[in-house]
Amino acid sequence: MRLIIPLAVVALVLVYPFVVNSFWLVQIGGRTLGFGTIVLSLVFLTAYTGMLSLAQMTVAGIGGYATAYFTAPTGGVGVLLPWPLALVLALGLATLAGLLIGLVAVRTRGIYTLMITLAVAMAFYYLTLQNYDIFNGFTGFNNADPPVVLGLDLGAPLPFFYLSAILAALCYAGVRHVVRTPFGLALQALRDEPDRVRALGYNVPLLRVLAFGLAGFIAGIGGILNLWLNASISPGSVALNPVIDVLMAGVLGGIGHPAGAYVGAFVFTVVDNFAIDFIARERFNTLIGLIFLAIVLFSPDGLTGLVRRVSTRWARAGRRDKGATRKTKDIGK
Amino acid sequence: MTIQRMTLGATAAIVALMGSTALAQDAETITIGGLATLEGPFAGPGEDGLRGVELAIHEFGGEIAGHPIEFISASSDGNPDVALESARRLVEQDGVDILVGPLSGSEGIRIAQYAKEQPGTTFLNGGSAAIETTLVDPAENFFRFNTEGAQWTAPLGKYVAEERGWDNIIIVSEDYSFPYAQIFGFMATYCEAGGTVEEKYFTPVGNNDYSSVIAQLPIEAGEVDGMYVVLGGSDAVNFLSQYAQMGGQLPIVGGTNVTDQTVLTTQGPARELLPGILSSGPVSDNADLEAWQEFVTLYQDYYGDEGLPSPSLFASNYYTNTKAALLALQEVEGDLSGDHEAFNEALSNLEFTSPTGTVSLNENRQATAAIYINEVVQQDDGSLALEPLERIEDVDQYLGLEREAYMDLGLPSRENPSCPS
Known part of the structure; x- marks a missing residue:
């Protein structure tokens, strides 16, 4: 029974490219996986450490900018490096950025974490906009295509989709694994009872900073996928709108479970792309807003929360019919 | 979890299939x-642009x-990533044959x-007017029947000096990129005529x-004779x-968008500064040009109170590009076979009367007008409008220079x- 869900998802991802056109493959599918990975980094932070960060798109942007800087120099800006080295550097820089943001944000809680990470995000946006030596100003980087590996062009729709799927799956599995390790358990303990964890001798700020670093690494992977999707990056990619989009997709999907990241990213991308078809073109943003409002209103824990609640209700109804008693291992759920 | 994934997949598959059958029916x-x-x-200009289409x-x-011609619209916010996403949607999902757009330079x-x-889709520019679009490695299937930012401002620099x-x-x-182009055209002739630019903000x-x-700006003219403002919307x-x-009184010359109808219809303090501003561009509200008058009448009759009092530059540019596509389609009787071969050929050789006068393309598929x-x-009646001071014919992509001299x-x-004081 436990294998059915992952197998269904794997089958879906394998079959998906052969039933859809290139728009659904790249623009919806590819974007869901890349953007979803950035959302995953936020969901990881929020679900397991209780910290809400608005700087995840920024960290992803650093990963993207670094990749572009080292693989697609433009107009005298950038240094051409072999792509494996460029990717290692990009992920390293994204992780470092995550750690640094963690250092700044670690002593704050709740709304203050949100504010301070938003400030970091906006500062980075204006930096990219006005710095011409590293970020190439408003224009940013164009023609940042994915590498060709052993004759396989990773930028072609099908390889790009599978690449995104594999990386997204690794990130997802990574998060699921990490939260079961002593480190992950300590983070969750920290989320629930920081004082007790401190009393037990854990270094609370260090744990939090490390969590930010790991989230930075994941966001970096998402950022690189996002860069390759458009083959370009510019300040618009790290502006206020995309920064908020990450939070929105997270809340939509349900910020309590890693799967919510990808569900949220998918719904967000679809609504964002198709809302204009259903309403006068001057008003489609209102429709997008209303859809999001409705989801948050009727299911505060997002779509995954909605599904979880519905299935629990079914399960309970089923038990009542059979008159079965609750099993011991269900207690406490 | 299973249910949710399955619904998700099913929905995706159904929607995608619907998309492809729609294409098949509409041969x-x-x-x-x-x-x-x-x-x-640029939301205001964007709406008016689509009115032009x-x-x-x-x-x-x-x-x-x-x-029959079917029209589908998509939106961007001026950010190249978003424009690309919307273009992909129109081309790959909706299967448009012809794409008219986008509006802004970097897009x-x-x-x-x-x-x-x-290659199977023909692209016509909308309102965007960066130089690079049709200069640096131009695409075979991208046509721009409107003049670009540097062409618009080149005559003004000389005039001001x-x-x-x-x-x-x-x-x-x-x-x-678009303001860079406007400054480029303006300064090319202004600096040539001996002018200097003290500072760019x-x-x-x-x-x-x-x-x-x-x-940091002077309040009135002194050492500095005036300011050149290149802002839009x-x-x-x-x-x-x-x-x-702030009580600023420095004389202003404007980039093309500063005196567009989307700005001229504004109320409030900005309005005081607007009368007297010089600018240059492909349109003039009060131009004594039959084609422009006809266009204005057509626009006003069709949109009435819904549109602007007088069509904006963007309506005109989108209209011109769409009309070019339709004229070329008429010429080939709607034949789009072989990756639009005949159609693209017809577009390349098209010469017609746009609202701003005769327009033709050069070898980069860039308009001369x-x-x-x-x-x-x-x-x-109290409204503001553009009064033509001078009309310069046939401004080409190279601003009247030889191609090599221009590329230099x-x-x-x-x-x-740069020409600092």
């Missing part, structure tokens, strides 16, 4: 996609040689690149607070309002060109 229909900025600082389709009765550069990946006797100015501009697109720039309104509130130098005047100027950027 006879020719689909035109309109891409414009319906969000962000619809107007052209309406003028042809919604069909060409028996092929245009990105879409012209994308055109190379989609020679007729007004200005020899030292400052520039306030948005920080991206660049502000981000969509800026709301210009106080840090305004604090709400940026222009915000800047002019704040400069007026007339440019006006305008002054903003108050009409009898390099590409526009913050620093290029």
Whole structure:
């Protein structure tokens, strides 16, 4: 029974490219996986450490900018490096950025974490906009295509989709694994009872900073996928709108479970792309807003929360019919 | 979890299948996609641009040689990533045959690149006017029947230096490719005529607070003769309002968008500064040109109170590009076979009368057309309009220079060109 869900998802991802056109493959599918990975980094932070960060798109942007800087120099800006080295550097820089943001944000809680990470995000946006030596100003980087590996062009729709799927799956599995390790358990303990964890001798700020670093690494992977999707990056990619989009997709999907990241990213991308078809073109943003409002209103824990609640209700109804008693291992759920 | 994933997959599959069957049915229909900025600082211009597309389709009765024309629109916010996403949607999902757009400069550069990946679709520019779009490695299937930013402003630089006797100015501009092009064209002739530029101030697109720039600006003419303002849409309104509130009186010459109808119809403090501003561009509201009058009448009759009092530059540019597509379609009787071979050929050789006069393309598929130098005047009914001072015929992509000489100027950027005082 436990294998059915992952197998269904794997089958879906394998079959998906052969039933859809290139728009659904790249623009919806590819974007869901890349953007979803950035959302995953936020969901990881929020679900397991209780910290809400608005700087995840920024960290992803650093990963993207670094990749572009080292693989697609433009107009005298950038240094051409072999792509494996460029990717290692990009992920390293994204992780470092995550750690640094963690250092700044670690002593704050709740709304203050949100504010301070938003400030970091906006500062980075204006930096990219006005710095011409590293970020190439408003224009940013164009023609940042994915590498060709052993004759396989990773930028072609099908390889790009599978690449995104594999990386997204690794990130997802990574998060699921990490939260079961002593480190992950300590983070969750920290989320629930920081004082007790401190009393037990854990270094609370260090744990939090490390969590930010790991989230930075994941966001970096998402950022690189996002860069390759458009083959370009510019300040618009790290502006206020995309920064908020990450939070929105997270809340939509349900910020309590890693799967919510990808569900949220998918719904967000679809609504964002198709809302204009259903309403006068001057008003489609209102429709997008209303859809999001409705989801948050009727299911505060997002779509995954909605599904979880519905299935629990079914399960309970089923038990009542059979008159079965609750099993011991269900207690406490 | 299972249910949710399955529903998700099923929905995706169904929607995708619906998309492809829709394509198969419409073999006879020719689909035109309109891409414009319906969000962000250029939302006003974007809406008017799409009015231009619809107007052209309406003028042809919604069909060409028996092929009904279908129109689909998509939105961007001025950001190249978003424009690309919307263009992909129109081309790959909706299967448009012809895409008209985008509106803003950097978007245009990105879409012209994308055109190379989609040889089966014909791209016509909307309102975007960056130089690079049709200069640097231009795409075979990207056509621009409107003149670009540098062509629009080249005559003004010379005019300001020679007729007004200005020899030292400052520039306030948005920080991206289209304003660079406008400054490039303006300074090319202004510096040539002996003028100097004391300082350039660049502000981000969509800026709301210009106080840090305004604090550095002179209040009235002295050492500095005037300022050249290259801002568009709400940026222009915000800047002019704040400069007026500070009591600023420096004479202003404007980039093309500063005196567009989307700005001229504004109320409030910015309005005081507008009368008397000089600018240059492909349209002039009061031009004594039959084609323009006809266009204005057509626009006003069709839109009435819904549209602007007089069509904006963007309506005109989108209209011109759409009309070019429809005329070429008429010529080939809607034949789009073989990756639009005949159609693209017809477009390349097309010469017709646009609202701004005769327009033709050069080897880069970039328009050559007339440019006006305008002054903003108050009409009898109180509204503001552009009064033509001079009309310069046949301004080409190379600003009248030889191709080599023009290429030597390099590409526009913050620093290029430069003629400091």
